Structures are given as C-alpha cells and as structure tokens.
Amino acid sequence: xxxxxxxxxxxxxxxxxxxxxxxxxxxxxxxxxxxxxxxxxxxxxxxxxxxxxxxxxxxxxxxxxxxxxxxxxxxxxxxxxxxxxxxxxxxxxxxxxxxxxxxxxxxxxxxxxxxxxxxxxxxxxxxxxxxxxxxxxxxxxxxxxxxxxxxxxxxxxxxxxxxxxxxxxxxxxxxxxxxxxxxxxxxxxxxxxxxxxxxxxxxxxxxxxxxxxxxxxxxxxxxxxxxxxxxxxxxxxxxxxxxxxxxxxxxxxxxxxxxxxxxxxxxxxxxxxxxxxxxxxxxxxxxxxxxxxxxxxxxxxxxxxxxxxxxxxxxxxxxxxxxxxxxxxxxxxxxxxxxxxxxxxxxxxxxxxxxxxxxxxxxxxxxxxxxxxxxxxxxxxxxxxxxxxxxxxxxxxxxxxxxxxxxxxxxxxxx
Ligand code: HMG
Numbered sequence: 001x002x003x004x005x006x007x008x009x010x011x012x013x014x015x016x017x018x019x020x021x022x023x024x025x026x027x028x029x030x031x032x033x034x035x036x037x038x039x040x041x042x043x044x045x046x047x048x049x050x051x052x053x054x055x056x057x058x059x060x061x062x063x064x065x066x067x068x069x070x071x072x073x074x075x076x077x078x079x080x081x082x083x084x085x086x087x088x089x090x091x092x093x094x095x096x097x098x099x100x101x102x103x104x105x106x107x108x109x110x111x112x113x114x115x116x117x118x119x120x121x122x123x124x125x126x127x128x129x130x131x132x133x134x135x136x137x138x139x140x141x142x143x144x145x146x147x148x149x150x151x152x153x154x155x156x157x158x159x160x161x162x163x164x165x166x167x168x169x170x171x172x173x174x175x176x177x178x179x180x181x182x183x184x185x186x187x188x189x190x191x192x193x194x195x196x197x198x199x200x201x202x203x204x205x206x207x208x209x210x211x212x213x214x215x216x217x218x219x220x221x222x223x224x225x226x227x228x229x230x231x232x233x234x235x236x237x238x239x240x241x242x243x244x245x246x247x248x249x250x251x252x253x254x255x256x257x258x259x260x261x262x263x264x265x266x267x268x269x270x271x272x273x274x275x276x277x278x279x280x281x282x283x284x285x286x287x288x289x290x291x292x293x294x295x296x297x298x299x300x301x302x303x304x305x306x307x308x309x310x311x312x313x314x315x316x317x318x319x320x321x322x323x324x325x326x327x328x329x330x331x332x333x334x335x336x337x338x339x340x341x342x343x344x345x346x347x348x349x350x351x352x353x354x355x356x357x358x359x360x361x362x363x364x365x366x367x368x369x370x371x372x373x374x375x376x377x378x379x380x381x382x383x384x385x386x387x388x389x390x391x392x393x394x395x396x397x398x399x400x401x402x403x404x405x406x407x408x409x410x411x412x413x414x415x
Contacts, residue, residue, distance in 0.1 A: 025327065039321075046321070059267055066098075072332060074087070081374075082372065085371055086354030110214060136190070155169075156168065179274065188206035211282060216307055223304065233296060268332065379402050
C-alpha cells in the first residue's frame with residue numbers, strides 16, 4: 001500500500017493514476033469516475049419512475065484497510081466531510097495492530113408469507129405438508145443452485161393479532177452474491193397458492209424480511225495500548241458505555257457506524273435502505289443497543305467487535321446499471337457478497353473507533369470542522385485559491401461557520 005502513501009494530499013488526477021497502477025483501473029474507467037454524467041440519462045430513466053435528472057455524491061477511497069491479512073482499497077460514497085478521513089485514520093491504526101479479523105455467515109435471506117383466516121390446525125397442516133412445500137420452494141429457487149445457493153429451509157408460526165390468528169410461513173434461501181430480494185419475492189409469490197391449498201386461509205403479504213439474521217458479518221480489531229495510549233482507551237470505553245446504557249447516545253453511536261457502512265453500500269450500488277432497516281431492527285431486537293462492543297483485554301489493549309446483518313450483493317440491482325458502482329467494486333476487489341459484507345463490518349467498526357476516539361479526546365469539531373471548513377468557504381462564495389485561504393483563516397480564528405467564512409472572504413477581498 002506504499003503507493004497510496006499521502007493519498008489524500010494528492011490531486012484527483014494523481015489519485016486516479018494510483019488507482020490505475022494499483023487497482024487495474026483502465027483509462028476509460030478513470031474517465032467514467034471523472035464524468036459527473038457517467039450515469040446516462042437513458043439508463044437513469046429506466047432505473048426509476050418519473051426521472052427528471054441525476055443527483056451526485058462524491059466518491060472517495062480509503063486505501064489502508066487490512067482485513068484477514070488482505071489489503072483493501074475501500075470505496076466510500078458520501079456527502080459528509082471527515083467520514084473518509086476518520087475511516088482512514090482508524091484503518092491505519094488497525095493495520096499497525098495486525099488489521100481486522102472478519103467472517104460472515106452463508107448469504108441466506110429470509111422471506112415471509114402471511115396467511116390470514118387460517119384454520120385452528122394450520123400449523124399441523126403446514127407440518128404434514130412440509131415435504132411438498134419444501135420441494136416446491138426448492139424448484140422455485142432452483143436458479144440459484146448453479147451458483148451454489150438455493151432453497152435451504154422453511155418453518156411456520158402463528159401470531160395472534162387484533163385481526164385474528166395468522167400463520168407466517170418463513171423461507172430461507174441462499175442467494176450467493178445477489179442481495180436476493182427478487183429471488184425471495186419470486187419464491188414467496190410462487191409458493192403462496194400452494195400454502196392456501198394445503199393449509200387453508202388466504203395469502204396476503206409475500207415479501208422478504210430485511211432483518212436477515214442468518215446473513216450476518218462480523219469484524220474484530222485489537223487496537224494496541226502502546227499505539228493509542230491507555231488514557232485514550234479509558235476515555236473511549238467511557239464513551240462506549242454511554243451508548244450501551246443510554247438510547248439517545250446509542251442512536252448517534254450507531255449512526256456513526258452507519259456512516260461507514262452506508263458509504264460502502266452506496267459506492268457499490270447496494271440498497272442502503274435495506275441495510276439501514278436491517279441493521280437498526282437487529283440493534284433493537286433486545287432493546288436498542290450498540291451494534292458493536294468495546295472492551296479491554298488482559299494486556300490493556302482496546303478490543304472492538306461488531307456484528308451486523310448485511311443484505312448486500314456484488315451482482316444484480318443497481319450494480320449492473322450504475323457504471324461507477326461496477327468500478328467501485330473493482331477497486332475494492334471483493335470476490336463475493338460475503339467478502340463485501342466483511343469489509344462493510346470492518347469499516348463500520350473503524351468508523352466508530354474514529355468517532356469515539358475524537359469525541360472522547362479532542363472533541364468532534366476539531367477534525368470534522370477542519371474538513372467541513374472548505375464547504376463553508378464555498379457556501380460563503382469563495383472561488384479557486386480563495387477556498388484554501390478562507391479555510392486557513394478560519395482555522396487560525398478557530399471559528400467554523402458560514403458567517404465567519406463570509407466575514408473572512410469580505411476582508412480578503414478588501415472589505
Ligand atoms: P487527526 O489525528 O487530527 O489526523 O485526525 P492527522 O492529521 O494526525 O492524520 C492521521 C491519519 O488520519 C492520517 O494518516 C490519515 O490516515 C487520516 P497519514 O496518512 O497522514 O499518515 N487522515 C485523513 N485521511 C484522508 N483525508 C484527510 C485526512 N486527515 C487525516 N484529510 C480526523 C483527523 C478527522 C481523522 C479525526 O479527527 C477523526 O477521526 N475524527 C472523527 C471523524 C468522524 O467520525 N466523522 C464523522 C462525521 S461526525 C458524525 O456524523 C458521527 C458522530 O456523531 C458519531 C458519533 O457520535 O459516534 C461523530
């Protein structure tokens with residue numbers, strides 16, 4: 001990764017040259033990255049309804065992630081300053097401590113069929129027909145078998161609701177490198193008539209659940225005491241403890257984790273709403289809790305661990321249509337959706353480490369506002385070299401606001 005040294009201090013063109021030599025990006029792909037119209041209007045018009053234009057977000061990369069001994073250049077697509085820098089800092093410190101260890105479950109997605117107006121013996125009927133139901137489900141998901149996936153299991157339970165008793169039939173499908181929504185929903189809609197016939201009642205909702213508890217990724221890192229200091233570790237642990245015991249802090253703690261996770265999801269063309277829904281529902285399963293843990297080991301090092309259900313893919317959906325997402329995946333160099341989910345878990349953990357480190361020591365404003373300052377300068381009307389000069393003056397004055405930037409600019413331009 002030495003080619004990436006000082007990456008953030010280089011020009012955009014120099015950064016792209018490094019991606020070309022280090023990540024195999026072609027001249028054509030570099031052009032696509034630089035082209036803010038890379039997503040053609042015709043393609044965009046086919047992606048959503050009532051399309052009237054294309055919105056843009058910056059795409060950055062973090063070169064220093066070491067996960068299971070492999071070096072990654074992680075693409076992050078996000079509008080917020082200091083997220084990429086925070087991830088880079090945490091990844092760099094993690095790499096000096098041996099990097100992240102990560103693993104992921106098989107990519108098994110879950111779907112539900114709701115049956116209403118069911119007979120008393122609905123569960124018995126489901127159980128006695130399970131063989132036939134499973135055979136039909138296997139047939140409906142057989143397209144996944146050639147990739148090593150396919151139908152895995154089904155079960156059913158009853159729920160009592162204000163609208164009467166309902167049966168929920170649950171299906172598990174290994175969707176390999178797809179996010180899996182289409183595969184699941186096709187199966188669920190296909191199997192519903194059989195469920196009505198064998199069990200009785202009427203099918204209503206037939207849809208995947210984003211709470212993919214069988215599709216979790218985990219990452220762990222031990223940040224060494226010698227590197228980050230015993231005092232910083234104590235402060236980070238104090239900060240973590242607030243999140244573990246106070247939902248108001250916990251919400252922001254998890255938001256910080258999702259800064260990283262979402263940025264990778266967006267960069268790689270994944271459905272970040274699905275990722276968000278899944279992760280927050282998981283955090284709330286036993287009362288809303290942090291998505292990760294921080295504790296001290298016997299040596300006094302800081303151990304960070306994270307576990308997230310991640311419904312992400314490396315094929316299908318917007319990945320096929322968005323050229324930037326395809327290039328981002330090439331830069332990342334993951335071979336499967338499982339590997340992508342491991343990277344995302346590590347980025348989430350790194351992001352939280354960076355935020356907690358800053359929050360519990362110097363405060364968030366120092367690093368964040370320093371990086372946000374150029375936005376403020378642009379908002380104030382600074383152009384070209386003026387931007388840097390306004391940023392420098394704001395740092396000298398330790399005043400970070402659009403108003404302060406306007407004042408400085410006015411002064412610089414001679415009142
Ligand atoms: P620092 O220690 O002042 O930075 O941190 P440094 O200049 O000493 O550099 C250290 C390393 O950071 C660098 O190493 C880079 O890896 C990286 P080097 O390569 O120089 O050897 N780094 C950068 N990478 C890319 N671009 C840059 C850059 N600067 C440093 N411009 C830093 C500065 C901003 C990293 C630190 O203050 C930090 O991590 N802050 C937290 C950032 C953060 O969490 N931002 C999220 C936005 S705020 C939010 O929404 C979430 C929050 O509410 C969540 C929560 O409450 O938990 C905070």
